[in-house]
Amino acid sequence: MASHRVGFTYLSQENLLEAGCFDLRMAIEVAEKTMIDFEEHRILFPEKIVQIFDPVTQNRINCLPATLLDEKICGAKWVSVFPRNPKLHDVQNLSAIFVLSEIEKGFPVAVMEGTLASNIRVAAIGGIAAKHLSRKNSQSIGFIGAGEQAKMHLLAMKVVRPSLKECRVAAKTVEEEQQFIDELSPLLSDMTFIGAKTVARNAMEGADILVTATSAQAPLLKAEWMKPGAFYSHIGGWEDEYAVAQQCDKIVCDDWDTVTHRTQTLSRMYKEGLLSHGDIHADLHELVSGHKPGRESDDERTYFNAVGLAYVDIAIALAMFKRAESANIGLELDLQETMVFEHKDIISRIRM
Ligand SMILES: NC(=O)c1ccc[n+]([C@@H]2O[C@H](COP(=O)([O-])OP(=O)(O)OC[C@H]3O[C@@H](n4cnc5c(N)ncnc54)[C@H](O)[C@@H]3O)[C@@H](O)[C@H]2O)c1
Structure with missing residues (x-):
């Protein structure tokens, strides 16, 4: 039997x-x-x-x-x-x-x-987006948010962009910024870490890669801080002013259809009629399979939003x-x- x-x-x-x-x-x-x-x-x-x-x-x-x-x-x-x-x-x-x-x-x-x-997945997806949408020689990365997602994201970004040399981080408190630096700097000894003393602009302005990973519901990231050629990975809810997406040359989602049903910045813009299907360049799998192009020039601003697959x-x-x-x-x-x-x-x- x-x-x-x-x-x-x-x-x-x-x-x-x-x-x-x-x-x-x-x-x-x-x-x-x-x-x-x-x-x-x-x-x-x-x-x-x-x-x-x-x-x-x-x-x-x-x-x-x-x-x-x-x-x-x-x-x-x-x-x-x-x-x-x-x-x-x-x-x-x-x-x-x-x-x-x-x-x-x-x-x-x-x-x-x-x-x-689960946390590794969020970062891996952000890393894959960076591989296709950030500049190959990206040197600097800026964070608003210094929690679990931000930490994981930095590790994934460094895997796909080993050229990263500088990390700036802004959180709600200086203590959190310092904890982020204390935990990650021993792992990434070739990088310089700078705490932004809770001033988001200090972390983000002029960075090659920008990441927001906050529990906030507010337009923290300003469009004017995102230089031509920068790549932005949006992880949390509402974290950036609408002008950020509006000025980007390519917007990519992990799954745009799902994004339309949620509440983060792109979802809000869609529901308010400020963004339509035609504004979305691709879902990430289309870049991975090569059916759609990723970054095509050094000056493009690119935007990635994941809701989780x-x-x-x-x-x-x-x-x-x-x-x-x-x-x-x-x-x-x-x-x-x-x-x-x-x-x-x-x-x-x-x-x-
Ligand atoms: N897209 C996805 O697939 C996915 C998956 C998991 C989590 N998330 C989202 O990612 C976000 C971050 O998650 P976490 O686990 O890292 O959270 P966490 O609580 O560990 O960290 C949140 C961070 O946001 C910062 N913050 C909050 N308000 C701020 C403000 N006004 N200015 C600056 N910094 C501010 C806090 O200081 C903290 O460092 C959450 O919104 C979560 O829901 C997204």
Whole structure:
């Protein structure tokens, strides 16, 4: 008789780190391949399920499924976003867990910590956009926001643009700017770091690459700070004045259709009739596949906005799981030892 044991691998964040999964280069490669698979219809990507508990705080838990048909893996990200966590509780605003199942018998293969993969995905996508839309010899990068997304983004940007030499950072407090610098400067020892003393202009004006990754809802980035040839990656909600997008030569999204349903700057502009489909140059996968061009001249200003593609999260989580598995890292857990009525003592366990 076949074994009816069902088991899966459990991976904590510490397991993933030990297995070498904090790897931006791996994430970028996986994300690029997965975007091509998406374009070629080898991904199932249903609507996400959103549960917002409070319209004011926007505290929410979402469920985002996707299936990688080539890999025969179906996964879901269960992700909580509680924007006030850092301020109220001094803890991260985002936490996530992944479930990956194979699609031959439909059994789970892994349950994993997902915050790492989720944050790495955001940065990997920004890095891919920078690869196609920033100047190859970009030297300086400016940030408004010094949180988790900003930190990850800097690492991804440095992978695709190793020429980066200077990083300027503005946050709400000088302490946060300093923490960003203290955490990242040992990793990027060939870069100079400058805290902007909370003045956004000091961080952004004249930078080759501009990144906003804030919890703010305000037009923080001014169009006049973005020089010709600069690339802007917009990560948060409403973070830039409309004139930023209006002056850009190319606007690219991870998924423009999804952007139209959200609330960040481009979404607002679309809803106010200030931006239409024709103003969008491409979705990112079209640059990756080469169906549309990325940057075409040194003077172009380029704008990228991502809202998040869960199939990329699932693909990165799968790559992490495989890496951990090959390093023999993780905890093997039973979901069941056998089918329920096969347990020897089942009669004594049933209550009616
Ligand atoms: N696009 C995506 O795919 C994606 C994915 C995950 C998170 N996000 C968004 O990215 C944003 C940042 O996330 P995080 O986890 O890094 O948040 P975080 O709370 O760790 O950091 C937020 C940063 O914004 C700064 N900030 C807030 N208001 C500011 C202001 N007025 N001026 C200057 N700085 C200001 C804070 O000082 C802090 O450094 C959030 O809006 C989040 O929802 C986007």
